[in-house]
Amino acid sequence: MLTPEQMVASQKANMETLYGLTAKAFEGMEKLVELNLQATKAALNESAQHAQAVLSVKDAQELIALQASLFQPMAEKAAAYSRHLYDIASGTTAEFGKAFEGKVAEGQAQFAALVDNAAKNAP
Template sequence: MPLTPEQLVATQKANLETLHGLTTKAFEGVEKLVELNLTAAKAALSESATHTQALLNVKDAQELVALQANLFQPLAEKAAAYSRHLYDIASGTSAEFSKAFEGKVAESQAQFASMVDNASKNAPAGSETAVAVMKSAVAAATNAFESVQKAVKQASDVAEANFNAVASSATNAAKSATAAAKKAR
């Protein structure tokens, strides 16, 4: 069954709409990243000025140690929060791309299956074996793709769990370091 010009135009239009949507999502991700970095830079500049002023007002070494100890825990927590925001932006944008890709793959699989069904209806007598092999290959390819999707989802879940564990460990380590520095005073 040959493609008609209308089908080609409709396919191209759908592809352009998908491309526009993905480009828009990519720019939204970049905007969020720029906003996050500007916010972090402003906060770092402000905190640096405040910390410098506090350093200039230090009267003895004990006060200096206390000031430095109080700096570490918030710094680690802010770094963990920044990393979490960064991860959320990246995973959100990636999820949009994955969703679009999966939709296009499902649509292509459905079209291909429809084409195989149409071809099998119009196949000459005696080609039932070839048609069955073709349908079996399509089913195997579909199952393989679904298996890969599941594996990627599991790997993504493991990566997120590991990221959360590392962020939690870093925050706890900073709290421990702060507590140890306070005891040393």
């Protein structure tokens, strides 16, 4: 049976874990917001540059060439954004996984101790 001190220690450890996971979740969200702000700023700047380039076009051939030259950089930027997004998500998920594994190991140890204690005190 758990003593009051053990229960308090267990609750304290659970709260610390909860606060740690909450901090990691907010950290991941901060990174995501920062990534989206950077992507939005870059998109706005590129849109302004593209508009200026379109306004300076003299004929249809030049316009077609300009449009064609934009597709490759857009694909590369989309791929880079996806990689950054994946890195943020996998880093945050890894932190949650570590915490979960730690709690599972702790629970197994407590269960083993309970079984040992019950076996020692069995009639």
